[in-house]
Amino acid sequence: MRTLHSAELLLPGPGSAPVPDGAVLVEGDRIAALGPFTELAESHPHARARRWPGLLTPGLLVRGADELLERTYYPDDPYEVTELGADPISGEAALEELKMTEARWGNSARRGTQKLLARGVVAVTGRFTVPAVRTAVVRSGLTILPPAASGPTPPSLDPLAGRETAGQAFYGVLEPGAPARFAVFAVADETALLERGATTCVATVISGRLLHRRR
Structure with a gap:
């Protein structure tokens, strides 16, 4: 079963340009494709569609x-x-x-x-x-x-705490063939995500499975 997750802005990760009205196509536990929602929806008409508000990024x-x-x-x-x-x-x-x-x-x-x-x-x-x-x-x-070197702040449930950019908390990048592991936040962009924090999360996907959802 293929699932198409889309949001108002897709941020694949460092080195990749943001995609307005972007989407990630998930097949099994992997990312099959990503790009503009309209293009992926047209080329994969039978995929289950999940439309999310806000920003879709790599998981934290x-x-x-x-x-x-x-x-x-x-x-x-x-x-x-x-x-x-x-x-x-x-x-x-x-x-x-x-x-x-x-x-x-x-x-x-x-x-x-x-x-x-x-x-x-x-x-x-x-x-x-x-x-x-x-x-x-x-x-x-x-x-x-494995344990990592201590950060600038004590460990926090919010991985964005103490970060200079939201991207510093991203784990991996979103690209075809990569694990389907990402999150969606009810914010407009990366700057707003850093300002408002990770409690704005509305969905978390790991291995293609929707493990958290808040609407």
Whole structure:
């Protein structure tokens, strides 16, 4: 089954020109073609069409995900919010009070990976030492990369935090034959994406699968 994902502006990645009213044709887990929507829709009339608002870009990369998922606890909403609040919990003393177990870390990591997917993240760096956490990350579909050098800011759920350009957070480029791994944001262009942040994400696709959608 072929799927045609289109947006008001397609940004394939560094070195490639933006494509107004652009589209990405996905076949299986790969990109089959990309270009103007009208051209691809005409040449592939039987492809399922998904029209998105805003900007379609390569998916984003988060560094230091081991700190975000193994040293940060995400309360279970709504069951723990009254007692713990809705904000992520970190810090050795606070986590010690929670009496964390591996199973609880795994459940927290699942909630954390959902937050990453909801921000257009497709890949993370880090060394995961808690088996349940690593399992949660693998099952989420996120690509795991080796630990990277520390960035200018502490690890953040928003991979655009501390970046000078949005492109610095892109993972890979969009081109025929490349993995179908991209995100769509409800913004007009790359500058607006950097200003408003990754919470503007409306869709995240990994291996051709729509793993996050917000309309």
